[in-house]
Amino acid sequence: MYLKILICCTLLCLCNSYKILAVFPTPFHSHLTLAYKLVKELAKRDHEVTYLTPFPQKTQTKNLREISLESIIPVINERKKQLLSLNDQTVFNSVKFLTNMGYAVxxxxYQNKNVQKLLNSQEHFDLIILAQFVNEGLIGLAYHFKAPFVLMSSMPLFAWSKHFLAHPAPSSYVPNLLTPYxxxxxxxxxxxxxVYDTYSILYHQWIILPKHRQLVKKHIPGEPDLYNLLNNASLLLVNSHVSANEPTIQIPNVIEMGGMHLKEPEELPEDIQKFLDSxxxxxxxxxxxxxxxxxxxPRNKRNAILKAFSKLKQNVLWKWESExxxxxPKNVKLMKWMPQTDILAHANVKAFVTHGGLLSTMESIYRGVPLIGIPIFSDQKTNMEIAVSYGYALLVPLQDLTEEKLSYALEEILNNPKYTENVLKRSKIMKDRPIKPLDNAIYWIEYVIRHEGAPHLRYPGMxxxxFQRNLLDVSAFAMFTIFLIFLVIYLTIKHIIGKRVTKEKIN
Known part of the structure; x- marks a missing residue:
């Protein structure tokens, strides 16, 4: 009897566990924070997870097999040197930089030896989770392993991603992610x-996507056509939420998971705790x-920041990477790394000066700390523009940053209670959900597997x-019909007038 019960329990566990491949190749720590949170939770729930990452963990986790993609790190490190210069670049140049970076990654x-080994294996997966970040060629993996796939984006979608995923995003009220709108x-x-949306889409479709298409044909057996695979995603997980992002139209297979990485604060290192308490x-x-x-x-910007901080009666905790x-100043403590979200939870933290990354913005909302934003590239300018419009942040663009402007922003944030009041309102919105975002993401991932890719979630527009989705063919037909009607009217009138003139000449 005991043996029968043990076998039944084992079979029950096996029936509810799946083999999942998670692929997150871009070595940005902010992106991989979300990825690791997700795969670790999947493994905790007894799924067998294979995780491809540039930063494999030193300690092993049950049910989680990590495959190293460390060879990709130099590709990004070389381009990181250019990130600060993007602050002065146009949207057009930013589009080129990001899409070409994504292709290089x-x-x-595909050249990574561990990836080649995996492609040549006979492994089976029930689902593939792919990072959605200017890397469309990864979709070839879903074709190779004959598995449904889920896309996971660490930020709201870029214009070109919305386009090929058939995600409604009118330029009239959905700002391009690279604009300060x-x-x-x-x-x-x-x-x-x-104009920016049109350029983004055309550059991606005409220049970048063909490169990804050739990459898939080269490395995936059977030479599949990427163009036929692009919008076949069963689900799209997006790191957004109305507390930090503006509301937008969501189709049935798009799930918001904004704030998934947030949790109750952990114990701080002793030196940080002592600094904050004192x-x-x-x-x-x-x-x-x-x-x-x-x-x-730049040295002049750094000096302006130092002078502004030195005038404060508050202390400053600064993430500083050099020796x-x-x-x-005496009131500034330097740290090469710090547990940011746990620090922001401390009662003595009054303001957060940040680059405006989405994870940092969400952490400040969750902890109820107002912001001063110095955005540089990608979605940071949009994030800060939204934060300013919601009334819990001030913007100090890097090109305009001076000691006087930063000091004014600090004094305003510290002494005007409206910023703290507004961020606490956003915090309530972020926390007021029927289900935790991580649990929601796991539910929908398992849902897709249970329903064999969940094709019923695809809306007809996909x-x-x-041009059909935007009724351009209907508009063209209507315009052509109207033209024909006017042409017939014109020719009829011309014919009648011609006959009358001819008749008058005869008379």
């Missing part, structure tokens, strides 16, 4: 936004994220060409 991914655009902004006037936290380095800031900071 995808190309190196919110959804409430004036006429000029809507015009510019339309800062009776409060603490300002300053970090430019994991990809940008404060030490790479020392020349002319470091099977139309872009």
């Amino acid at each position: 995808t190309e190196e991914f 919110s959804g409430h655009m004036n006429f000029w902004q809507r015009l510019c936004n339309s 800062s009776k006037n409060g603490v300002i936290v300053f970090s430019m994220g994991s990809n940008l380095k404060s030490s790479d800031l 020392e900071l020349p002319e470091q 099977d139309l060409n872009w």
Whole structure:
């Protein structure tokens, strides 16, 4: 009897566990924070997870097999040197930079010896989870392993991604992710936004996507056509939420998971805890994220920041990657790395000076800390524009940053209670959900497997060409019909007048 019960329990566990391949090749720590949170939870729930990552963990986790993609790190490190310069670049140049970077990562991914070994194996997977970040060539893996796939984006979608995924995103109220716009655009902004969206889509479709197409044909047996696979995703997980992002139209197979990485604060290292506890006037936290380095800031901007901080009665906790900071004020503590979200939870933290990355923005909302934004590239400008419109942040663009402007922003944030009040309102919105975002993401991943790819979630528009989806063919037919009607009327009138003139000449 005991043996029968044991066998039944074992079979029950096996029936509810799946083999999942998770692929996240871009070595951005902010992206992989979400990825690791997800795969670790899947493994915890007894799924057998194979995780391809540039940063494999040193400690092993039950049910989680990590495959190294460390060869991709130099590809990104070389391009990270250019990130600060993107602040002065146009949207057009940013599109080129990001899409070409994504292709370079995808190309190196397929050349990685561990990936080649996996492709040549006879492994079977019930589902594939792919990072959605300018790396469309990865979709070839779903064809190779004959498995449904889920896309996971660490930020709202770029214009070109929305286009090929048939995701509704009108340029009239959905800002291009590379612009400093919110959804409430004036006429000029809507015009510019339309131009940026059109350029983004055309550059991706005509220049970048053909490269990914050839990459898939080269490395995936059977030479599948990527164009036939692009919008076959069963599910799209997007790191967004109305507390931090503006509401937008979501189709049935798009699930928001914004704030998935957030949790209750953990115990801080002793030196940080002591520093925060002893800062009776409060603490300002300053970090430019994991990809940008404060030490790479232009000297004049760095000096302006130092002078502004030195005038504060509050202490400053600064993520500084170099060994020392020349002319470091007494009230500034430097750290090469810090547990940001846990620090923001401390009661003495009064403001957060940030680059405006989405994870940092969500952490500040969750912890109820107002922001001062110094955005540089990608979605950071849009994130900060939305934060300003919601009333819990101030914007100090890097090109305009001076000691006076930063000091004004600090004084305003610290002394005007409206910023804290507004961020606490957003915090309530973020926390007020029927289900935790991580649990929601896991549910839908398992749902897709249970329903064999969940094709019933696809809305009919996904099977139309872009011009059909936007009724351009109908508009063209209507315009042609109207033209024909006017042409017939014109020719009829001309014929009648001609006959009358002829008759008059005869008379």
